[in-house]
Amino acid sequence: MSDLKDRVKAATAEDDQQPQQAGVLDIAAHDGHLKWLQSHGTYFTDALPRHVDKAHFTAVxxxxLPSLKNCTNQSIMTSLLACARFGLEPDGRQAAIIPYKQTATFQPMYQGYIELMYRHPAVDTVHFGWIREKDEWDYEPTAPSPRDFRHRPRVDLTDDERGKVILAYAFAWISGHRSQVIMLNRQQTTEIRDKYSKGYAKAVREEKSDSPWQTSFDAMWAKSCVRRLVKVVPTSTDLTELINADDDADDASAVPSVIRGTVVARDDQEPGESSTEDPSWPTAAEPGSGAREGGEQE
Structure with missing residues (x-):
């Protein structure tokens, strides 16, 4: 992470020489956002993987930026550099950035983990899904793959009619062979939260409700499931470092450090308008919603 820290230090050195109010980024209009981004853009666009379009990343x-209007320059640059380092867009789908008071924070979504899995040449496809109460499904661990698992969503019913979500699952096809199917129910997810999430424990201890486990349980459920899949797909340095960054984010929770964060603020919030709402995650996308198919806090 030393390279990332050096980039943040270099990117914010110019800002430190300019008069600011409490070190907070004060850009109230689109032109101001764009000017700030253009003056610092090379720091994170240079960190982007080759396959990521720089213009598109910059646009995202x-x-x-408007949702980060009260955040410090350093925390904004840290979050953008983290996104760039892993080649993940801060769009609330692959990764998300949310303000915690004056600190912008980064954290990957489950689609971000899947995006990094796809970058391994042996990974053919990755699938994530929700099983609802009235869906047709079957799991027989002793049967040969891929006949051991079957899920047929009730496409003739709405999500509400299909019932509550009872399981999250994920699997990958690797060099023509299907991986183990990772399945996670609500109780198992709660146990992961209680055992591993320092951020959640801190929120409970301080009687706060700003942990993503409290504001967006389903998103954490999805990510926990996909994070378990990381253990059965071909590994990579990027995936390992993403898990470390994700754990660092949870460790410090609402007091973010070098790489951390969560989501985007309300779309109707104007620049300069103070936000008093608790941070919250984007909704975990349903399969077929337009997201690329595709965490665990262990």
């Missing part, structure tokens, strides 16, 4: 970053 620009759309996020």
């Amino acid at each position: 970053a620009l759309s996020v």
Whole structure:
């Protein structure tokens, strides 16, 4: 992470020489956002993987800045550099950035983990899904793959009619062979939260409700499931470092450090308008919602 820290230090050195109010980024209009982004853009666009379009990444970053209006320059640059380092867009799908008071924070979504899995040449496809109460499904661990698992969603029913979500599952096809199916129910997810999440424990201890486990349980459920899949797909340095960054984010929770964060703020919030709402995650996308198919806090 030393390279990332050096980039943040270099990117914020110019800002430190300019008069600011409490070190807070004060850009109230689109032109101001764009000017700030253009003056610092090379720091994170240079960190992008080759396959990521710099112009598109910059456009997505620009759309996020209004929600970070009260955040420090350093925390914004840290979050953008983290997104760039892993080649994940801060769009609330692959990764998300949310303000915790004056600190912008980064954290990957489950789609971000899946995006990094796809970058391994042996990974053919990755699938994530929800099983609802009235869906047709069957799991027989002793049967040969892929006949051991079957899920047929009730496409003739709405999500509400299909009933509550009872399981999250994920699997990958690797060099023509299907991986183990990772399945996670609500109780198992709660146990993961209680055993591993320092951020959740801190929120409970301080009687706060700003942990993503409290504001967006389903998103954490999805990510916990996909994070378990990481253990059975071909590994990579990027995936390992993403898990470490994700754990660092949870460890410090609402007092973010070098790489951390969560989501985007309300779309109707104007620049300069103070936000008093608790941070919350984007909804975990349903399969077929337009998201690329595709965490665990262990």
